[in-house]
């Protein structure tokens with residue numbers, strides 16, 4: 001290959017790579033973790049400081065409470081990092 005052909009070849013390769021990454025990001029799976037519900041139990045946490053709010057979660061979400069976490073629940077440190085408020 002001539003230098004010019006090589007340049008075209010490597011530039012195309014680079015562009016294809018960028019395109020691939022772009023497509024991957026565009027079609028990335030949507031976030032599926034449930035967000036904090038808007039109801040009587042949770043509305044007051046919407047405007048509260050996150051760390052403050054998280055102190056209350058486990059008064060209801062504990063194994064003996066009214067809404068125990070599912071058995072397969074991931075490590076529960078910092079609830080609101082995963083269960084977004086929106």
Ligand code: HEC
Pocket residue numbers: 034035036037039041042045053054056057058059060061066067079080083
């Ligand atoms: C006063 C009790 C109480 C407190 C405090 C509480 N929850 Fe809940 N939560 C519930 C109950 C009851 C349910 C199940 C019924 C429902 O969907 O509202 C629930 C459901 C949920 C769900 C599942 C919603 C769904 O769509 O299935 C999430 C996520 C959640 N809570 C997160 C939190 C987080 C994070 C906190 C702390 C900021 C918190 N909860 C504090 C009672 C509480």
Ligand code: HEC
Pocket residue numbers: 032033034057058061067068069070073074075076077078079080081082083
């Ligand atoms: C590392 C991320 C993460 C953290 C931190 C976390 N959760 Fe979860 N939670 C999940 C995932 C993932 C699920 C299961 C998928 C889903 O949302 O249905 C789940 C499920 C739940 C459910 C049941 C939702 C349903 O399907 O009815 C409740 C309630 C809940 N979490 C509350 C909490 C509380 C309260 C805390 C803090 C003590 C907490 N979570 C911390 C990721 C997290």
